[in-house]
Amino acid sequence: MHDETPAGFLLALGGNAFVTGGEPLTMPGQFAYAEAVATRLLPCVRDADRVVVVHGNGPQVGHMLARVEAALGTAYALPLDVCVAETEGELGYVLLQALRNAWRAQGVDREICAVLTQVLVAADDPAFATPVKPIGRVLSAAEAARLRAEGVAVQVDVGRGWRRVVASPKPCAVLETASIARLLDGGIVVIAGGGGGVPVTTAHERLLGVEAVVDKDATAALLADALALTTLVMLTDVPCAFEHFRSPRQRAVGRITRARLAALAADGHFAPGSMGPKIAAACDFVDRPSRRAIICAPDNLAAALADTDGTRVHDGE
Ligand code: ADP
Numbered sequence: 414m415h416d417e418t419p420a421g422f423l424l425a426l427g428g429n430a431f432v433t434g435g436e437p438l439t440m441p442g443q444f445a446y447a448e449a450v451a452t453r454l455l456p457c458v459r460d461a462d463r464v465v466v467v468h469g470n471g472p473q474v475g476h477m478l479a480r481v482e483a484a485l486g487t488a489y490a491l492p493l494d495v496c497v498a499e500t501e502g503e504l505g506y507v508l509l510q511a512l513r514n515a516w517r518a519q520g521v522d523r524e525i526c527a528v529l530t531q532v533l534v535a536a537d538d539p540a541f542a543t544p545v546k547p548i549g550r551v552l553s554a555a556e557a558a559r560l561r562a563e564g565v566a567v568q569v570d571v572g573r574g575w576r577r578v579v580a581s582p583k584p585c586a587v588l589e590t591a592s593i594a595r596l597l598d599g600g601i602v603v604i605a606g607g608g609g610g611v612p613v614t615t616a617h618e619r620l621l622g623v624e625a626v627v628d629k630d631a632t633a634a635l636l637a638d639a640l641a642l643t644t645l646v647m648l649t650d651v652p653c654a655f656e657h658f659r660s661p662r663q664r665a666v667g668r669i670t671r672a673r674l675a676a677l678a679a680d681g682h683f684a685p686g687s688m689g690p691k692i693a694a695a696c697d698f699v700d701r702p703s704r705r706a707i708i709c710a711p712d713n714l715a716a717a718l719a720d721t722d723g724t725r726v727h728d729g730e
């Protein structure tokens with residue numbers, strides 16, 4: 414069957430796209446690592462009409478919250494939605510520069526632009542009743558108890574310690590979708606949906622930022638669908654999803670149908686909050702034959718695009 418759909422990629426970069434495993438986060442490190450990742454993205458952008466880049470912000474928003482806390486009494490406080498917006502600005506800038514530098518060096522001269530993104534969430538999303546997404550630094554037991562007494566949700570983040578937790582509601586719509594589509598029509602590469610976008614709700618026909626974080630993989634799938642892109646690539650720090658992860662029976666998930674992948678997810682193979690959201694995003698996005706979703710690392714991206722490595726999800730038709 415001849416597929417008339419023009420190639421369109423959404424590349425979702427994990428927070429790990431800006432830091433090599435275990436190293437402390439620094440600005441020079443983020444610029445350098447982002448440029449290395451940008452070089453790996455070239456196979457996607459060379460021939461594609463439409464390219465969108467989404468990025469994570471977990472570590473960066475944690476640092477932003479630490480700065481806010483340290484400066485209390487000196488500088489005005491920033492609520493979480495503003496911290497997310499701040500990291501969209503920070504990482505948008507890092508990516509704009511890294512992409513331009515990396516691509517120019519390889520003779521690719523495409524316009525790139527970063528769009529500050531608001532994501533609409535439902536005020537009555539059940540996620541608000543049970544916040545589970547850890548944010549910010551590790552707290553002492555005494556700090557956790559004090560925050561809890563003040564009504565702030567805290568939980569033990571397994572393997573790390575007490576942390577603040579916030580809701581991670583489902584993204585319903587990206588408010589800047591029409592602007593992004595126009596930029597794509599003009600051949601411009603767009604960075605959008607950073608950190609999953611700034612979560613906002615509507616009340617009395619007005620927008621209002623909320624204390625929550627939206628999963629960037631969920632926003633990536635929503636945006637890729639709304640913009641009629643054909644390939645969703647989620648770049649992370651593992652080369653693929655695994656069955657029986659970190660057990661002696663661990664096995665790579667390669668080319669797979671969404672039905673089979675959903676069955677593995679239902680069997681609990683993918684951890685919530687890390688690989689789980691990527692699998693859900695892949696299954697949501699790949700609901701027709703013209704679409705594919707890929708989970709891989711920067712190192713095996715080229716092979717994953719060539720359908721020989723990484724997790725490649727298709728609709729099985
Ligand atoms: P990102 O910043 O790319 O979103 P995450 O930490 O959220 O990164 O997700 C990637 C992580 O998911 C991997 O580092 C790995 O430890 C974890 N993970 C959990 N379950 C699995 C699985 N079944 N297969 C592969 N990785 C998994």
Ligand code: MG
Binds near residue numbers: 686687
């Ligand atoms: Mg993640």
